[in-house]
Structures are given as C-alpha cells and as structure tokens.
Amino acid sequence: MRSILLLILVLAIYSCNSKSEEQTQSINNEPQDAFPLFLENLDPNRKLSSAMERSFKHYEAPRLLDNELYSNFKYTELEGFDYNDGDGTITRRDPSKIIFENGKYYVWYTYRNTPTKPMGYAKCNDTIPSADWDLCDIWYATSTDGFTWEEQGVAIPKPKKPNPGWRSVSTTDVLKWKNKYYLYYQAFSAPSGKPSDGGGSDVCPVAMSYADSPDGPWTPLNKVVIDFGKENEWDHRVIHDPYPLVHDGKIYVYYKSGMGKRDANKKHWDGWGVAIAESPEGPYKKHPLNPVMNSGHETILFPFKEGVAAIVTTDGIEHYTIQYAKDWVNFEIASVGKMLPVAAGPFSPDAFTDSGDADGISWGLSHFINAGNDWGKMYTKLARFDCDLSRKINDPSMKKSNLLYPNDLYFKYGLNEAQRERIDKENQSVLNNQ
Ligand code: AAL
Secondary structure, eight states: OHHHHHHHHHHHHHHHHHHHHHHHHHHHHSOOOOOOSSGGGOOTTOOOOHHHHHHHHTSSOSSGGGOTTOOOOEEEEOBSOOOGGGOSSEEEESOOOBEEETTEEEEEEEEEEOSSOOOOGGGOOSSSOSSTTSSOEEEEEEESSSSBOEEEEEEEOOOOTTSTTSSEEEEEEEEEETTEEEEEEEEESSOTTEEETTEEEOOOOEEEEEESSTTOOOEEOOSOSBOOOOTTSTTSSOOEEEEEEEETTEEEEEEEEEEOOOSTTOOOEEEEEEEEESSTTOOOEEOTTOOOBSOOSSOEEEEEBTEEEEEEOSSSTTTTEEEEETTSSSOEEEEEOSSOOSSOEEBOTTTTTOOSSBOEEEEEEEEESSTTSOGGGOOOEEEEEEEEEETTOOOGGGOOSOOOOOHHHHHHTOOOHHHHHHHHHHHHHHHHTO
C-alpha cells in the first residue's frame, strides 16, 4: 500500500514539474510584442522572464538611479587621530553608530595602545596583544562636522579579573533608551586567536555598561547580557558585533556568529541573529528564525521606512549586498554594491526613534584594517564614508554602477604561484595530447 502511495506521490510531483515545464514551454512559445523601448509603454499583463520579473517585483526600482537602497560610497580620511606613524602599536576600529547630543556628534570605538603590534596567540602575554582587538579598551571622540574629531579618551576600560572583558573589551555599539545611554561590547576573558578546532578562536560573549550622559561615567553591569548558544547551536562559540536598534517598543540587538563545518578548511559560515528584549539589561530572547542573515562580517544596519536595512559587507554568499527586512527579520536583497564601508557605524537619526517611517543614512565612520598596507605592523584606522541611502537626499552622482577600479589594482592581485603552475601543467597536457 505504502509503495502505491509513494508511486502516486512521485507521479504527482513529476506531473507538477512537467506541467510547470509545459507551462514555461508554452509561455516561451506564445508570441508577444517585443519589450517596449520606454517603460511607460509596458503592458502590465506582459509575460516576463525571471530577471525582468525580479526587476519589477523584487527590487526597490528596476533602475539603480531610482533605487533608494543603492548607493556608491565615498571615503574621507579623518583629522584628530594619531597612529604612532603606523607602527602597529595604536589601533582604532569597529566604530559604533554615531549619535548627535549636546550640539556634537559622538562615536565610540575599539582602542588599542600597546608596546608592540599584535604578535599572535603564541607570543602574546599581559602586555603583548595576540590580535588587533586584543588588550583593548573602548574610547570615544566628538565632532561638530564628522570630519575633524576630538578624542575624549577612555569610556569603558577593561574591568578587573574575573569580570567579563578583563582581557579586552571591543567592538562596541550604542543605544539611547529612555534618556539613558548604553554601550554593548564584546567582552574577552582570554586572548583572541587561541588555536582551536583548526581555526583561530575569537571567543567572547556580549557585556554592557550604562550612563546618564554620553560623556559617562559608565557603570558596567559586569554580567553577560547576550550569552553563547548551547553546545551544538549555531551561536555557541561567539557573540560578536552587538548592534542595538529600537523597534516595536523593544530593543533589537543584531549580532554575528557562525556555523561550523567539519571539513578540511574549517572555515565557519558567518551568520547574523537578533536578540530582543523589553529593557537594555535583558533578558534577551533570540529570534526563533535565527540566523536571520546568511552573510556579512561586521554588518551595518539602519531603520528605513517601516523596516530595517543592512549593508552586508565581507563574507558569505550575499556579501557586498544591501538588504532590507520590512518585518525586521526576513531580509531580502535590495541591491548589489561595491566598495561598501567595512565595520561601519552610520549616523542613523532614526536608530532609536521607532518611527516606523525612517529616513535612512547619508554618512558614518568605517574602518580600514591593515591601514599601513603592512601586515607586519597590523593596525586599523577610522575613516568617514558618505552615501545616498536617504529618502531626503537625491544625489544621482552617488547612484553610478560603472565605477572603474584603477587598472593596476587588477594586475596587483594576479595569479599566485600555485595557480600559475596549475595552468602551466594544463597547457603542457594539451600540448602533449596534440
Ligand atoms: C571585528 C568584529 C569582531 C571580531 C573582530 C573584532 O571585525 O567582527 O570584533 O571579534 O573583528
């Protein structure tokens, strides 16, 4: 009986597929006028190819020029930050969102000032950092124009052992909630980079401090607010890049973690989740659909219209995309970009307003790792980015697609020795088989 039911099921599925193939075949064969030259003349009942279907139904607009969630990005070096001539002893990285208070802009960031550059896990000690974000504190700076900054000094120092973050506090972001200020940050209780299951481990949960003023003083909660997932859960190993926004009267903290794969290269798969709470200290409930993004390393988010947009930079099958989730959970690709800002903190006026009609962003700070182009002196520097992801701005010069990289950049990153050897071998075997 079961085999008969199974056979009926298989035939039904096949007939559906074949029907859909037949349908496709018939659509392909049905004659129709050519696609019009001017979109105004498009017949709303025209049969469209998948690509053209996507253009009109999936994206914000079929032309980049009209897509409010597409932009070029322009970068400007900042004034006001010293990096010891790029010797690797000072780093500033992973800037927070920017807020505007007391007539000026505020930004917080990971700050390292160590006697040496990062030396790797094997050589690190209480003063020598293992990684660029090891032995760090959270510092802050203010500005009246976003280009020239006045460094104010430490906001969150590393706490004393055994409090979470005693080794390093890094990768912070800010929340303003009921007129108080909160800084969420990665709290390391061991040097980053400890070799474990083949990859360098970067194990830390998220802690938080609070203040009545953006200038502090900051009081640490001295407890983890967003903890690791259980063993064998996707976010068991790391909770990175905490990113708080306000939506639906609640606090949405987006964060990065990563799924593993027990294969040769052990490269984990970065994903992003969201944890939601009624108050800043929690308890945080992780969304059952987590991970809600399948790509991105330090992803940048900002409220846009009634939803939330995400600039998904490095890592993953959907890296270098700008995405949008009308419901703040189910993200769809809104555009594909290039030279996207890395680890950025935007000035997002609607980050905490819960307006449901958010404007978007036009600038912020991002970071450039290996700022001196010398991995032997690894340090990171902050920079400003500008864009047009704002409903208030209409800057066609920020909506170009044919951005040409300098030709020498292509040749600078050419074939490596192994790839050239492989090609030479392939050539040889072709010649031998003549
Ligand atoms: C960053 C972030 C986290 C990682 C390291 C410092 O770009 O993803 O903070 O731990 O790199």
